[in-house]
Amino acid sequence: MAELLKVEALRAGYGAAQVLNGLSLALAEGEAIALLGRNGTGKTTLINSIVGVTTWHGGTIALEGRDITRAAPEQRARLGIGWVPQERNIFRSLTVEENLTAVARPGRWDLASAWRMFPRLKERRANLGNQLSGGEQQMLAVARALMLNPRVLLLDEPLEGLAPIIVDELLAALRRIVRDEGTAAIIVEQKARKVLAVTDRAIVLDRGSIVHQGASAALAEDDHLLEAHLGVAAATVRGHAHPT
Structure with a gap:
């Protein structure tokens, strides 16, 4: 399989505090x-x-051979790069469908494929983000990341x-x-x-x-x-x- 993401000798953290100590991995x-x-x-x-x-302290990050450090x-x-953070970061004042269409980019992941993957979300497509359960919000966060076609x-x-x-x-x-x-x-x-x-x-x-x-x-x-x-x-x- 071709290398997609490469992290090499990465040193990073928050402000002056370094958390990663020359970490390398490939995906x-x-x-x-x-x-x-x-x-x-x-x-x-x-x-x-x-x-x-x-905060970057050293090393490199490459996506498909392109340096994005x-x-x-x-x-x-x-x-x-698609991201589902711990905080989920959904748009709580938008409906489920609006959450998805607001970030959508062209590709195989669209509303139809999101509904197939998460039938619960289709049932609640008109509900606001703040009306969903924690589990449904997590599903929405994953579906929203997929709509970017990462x-x-x-x-x-x-x-x-x-x-x-x-x-x-x-x-x-x-x-x-x-x-x-x-x-x-x-x-x-x-x-x-x-x-x-x-x-x-x-x-x-x-x-x-x-x-x-x-x-x-x-x-x-x-x-x-x-x-x-x-x-x-x-x-x-x-x-x-x-x-x-």
């Missing part, structure tokens, strides 16, 4: 990466740095604070987005076992550096590594893991 066309780590290890900082909202966030969005989709803890039934529904959608649609993605998530099931590769951060990377399936089966790096309880019986 291939159609690949999905689970970005894992305990709280405060630099996961969100890496996502924010790719988006362009942190010093590009403004809106330029990165136009070039193909080359790379970045999701920062998309399952956080959601009811179990919504978690399963959103995970199923993410699986279709990355598996069936072949959308390249980096997904930050605390629910390690769940996100490992829908990604190809896992990267674990600690103190702003990569301490593990490998196949998602292999990490999901390695209780020792999960416990050591993420504090995930080992399965008491294989196939019946404690929730993470």
Whole structure:
């Protein structure tokens, strides 16, 4: 697979504080990466740095071979960086449909495909953003990012604070987005076992550096590594893991 996104020796943070310490990674066309780590290890900082909202201290970021290291966030969005932040940032005073059409760019993701991916949103297309449940707002945030027709989709803890039934529904959608649609993605998530099931590769951060990377399936089966790096309880019986 061709290299789509390349981060090389990146040093970034907030103001004078450096969080990422010379971090390098590559994302291939159609690949999905689970970005894992305990709280405060630099996961969100890496996502924010790719988006362009942190302080750059060194290194490079390239999208399809084009250097975007010093590009403004809106330029990165136009070039193909789609972002679903923790805060969701939907337009609360617009309807669901208006949220989607306001940011739409030409491509395979349009209203019809968004409705197919998230039938709940179609049912609530006339509702305002502030009338949706937390889970529906998260679905809207993902659908809105897709309407930009991004080359790379970045999701920062998309399952956080959601009811179990919504978690399963959103995970199923993410699986279709990355598996069936072949959308390249980096997904930050605390629910390690769940996100490992829908990604190809896992990267674990600690103190702003990569301490593990490998196949998602292999990490999901390695209780020792999960416990050591993420504090995930080992399965008491294989196939019946404690929730993470």
